[in-house]
Amino acid sequence: MDPVRATYRIDVPPGEGRARAEALALEQTAELPRAAVGSESARAFLGGVESVEPAPDGAVRATIAYPAAATAADPAQLLNVVFGNAALLDDVTLVGLDVGASSAATLGGPRHGIDGLRAAAGVEARPLTCAALKPMGDPVEALAQRCEALARAGIDVIKDDHGLADFPGSPLADRLDACAAALDRAAEATGRRALYVPNLIGSPRTLARGLERVVEGGAGAVLVAPLLAGLPAFRELARESPVPVLAHPAWASPRVAPETLLGTLFRLFGADAVVFPHAGGRFPFDEATCRRLADELRRPVEGIRPALPVPAGGMSLSRVAELVGFYGSDTMLLVGGTLYVDGAGLEERARTFVRRVADAASAGTGRPT
Structure with a gap:
């Protein structure tokens, strides 16, 4: 079976890189000095350093190959092998992951993928539009009114904010019923x-x-934060879900590169679409990171459906054409707080959002730059 290859950034001078990488390979598998690993069967589970290269900023990038057998064909054990104890080392960051064909098949990836989400939303080609119901603490009736306004404006996907839990004053069951009635109207x-x-x-x-x-x-779909639920639990939910599953990045760690965590892992564990901050918003993501993340979600992987990028995080309506040009048609633009600047004008601003996405797509900016 194909090995699992993990790439790490290690914040040490290049001259120390090989020794640190060898120590990391042992830490993640035998957790013993190499000399203490005596049996042939135990040695077969050891990670092996494939490359150590200097990074432009003076650190090193090391790639370690772990035998697929070390993962026990188990999603949680895979995470344990590639970044278990390493997560406790403040100079190590997981920056790349290639799980190989056998582990990818075990994880399964998205059940519905981009095509399934498009079918659920009834949108064949252009970028999808998405808005969030906010804020926590508001009664169900107010949230349902906003849901209806957004739907009347032509928004494709109206999602709960990830802060909307099963509150006593706004329980999930009541919110679901009220929003369903709002969508009917x-x-x-x-x-x-x-x-x-x-x-x-x-x-x-x-x-x-x-x-x-x-x-x-x-x-027609659900929103889940995989890191709050636990990635293995998220995988089980996504595999069993008859509707697409959108993944929210809450609790994401800077110790795992965004493109690896939100792109590679979220997709492999079953996310049909992944919400993440675009550059220039409220969060410190740059364009290069966003490009790599979107590429990880959509790049061809044998047996794994592509997932839909959902850039968000404080995007303004003035940036719609820019976002469509950057991500292309296979994306879903999420605009949240910008639509809520004046509550009385929610539907009007949502119409502007929908129109600008349609204009950008028809103008031919729906291809990634």
């Missing part, structure tokens, strides 16, 4: 039904029950 007026995406949060059992409830209630 909007569909009667427009002839088109938007996709409502409730947020699921809690223990694995709570997530499973929540998924069953929202699917029965007509939700």
Whole structure:
């Protein structure tokens, strides 16, 4: 079986890189000095350093190959092998991951992928539009009113903010029913039904029950934060979900490169679409990082469906054409707080958002730059 190859940035001078990489390979497998690994069977599980190269800033990049057998064909053990104890080392960052064909097949990737999400939203070619219901603490009635306004404006996907939990004053079941009714009213007026995406949060059992409830209630997709749920639990949910699963980056660690965590891993563990901050918003992502992340979500991988990039994080309407040009048609633009500047004008601003996406797509800017 193909080995699992992990690439690390190690903040040491190049002259120390080989020794640190060899120590890391042992730390992640035998957790013993090499001389103490006596049996042939144990040596077969050791990681091997394939390359150590200087980085432009004086650190090193090291690639270590781990035998697939060390992962036990288990999602949690895969994470343990590539970054278990390494996560405790403050000079080591996981910056790349190639799990190989056998491990990729075990993980499975998205169940629905880009095509499935497009089918659910009823959008064949152009970029999708997405807006978030906010804020936590507002009553169900207020959230449902906003849901209806966004749907009337032509927004494709209306998702819960990831902060909307199963609050006593705004329980998930009530929110689901109220938003479903709001979408019904909007569909009667427009002839088109938007996709409502409730947020699921809690223990694995709570997530499973929540998924069953929202699917029965007509939700066309769900939002889950994989790192709050636990990546293995997220994988099980995504594999069983009859509707697409959007992944939120809450609790993402800077010790794993965004393109590796949100791109490679989220996709392999089953995310059909991944929300992440675009450059120039509220979070410190740059364009190069966003480009690599989107590429990881969409690049061809045998047996693994591509996932949809969902750039967000404080995007303004003035940047719509720029975003469509940067990411291309296979993307979903998420605009949140910008639409809420004046509550009375939510529907009007949402219409502007929808129109600008359509204009950018028809103008031929729907290809990545």
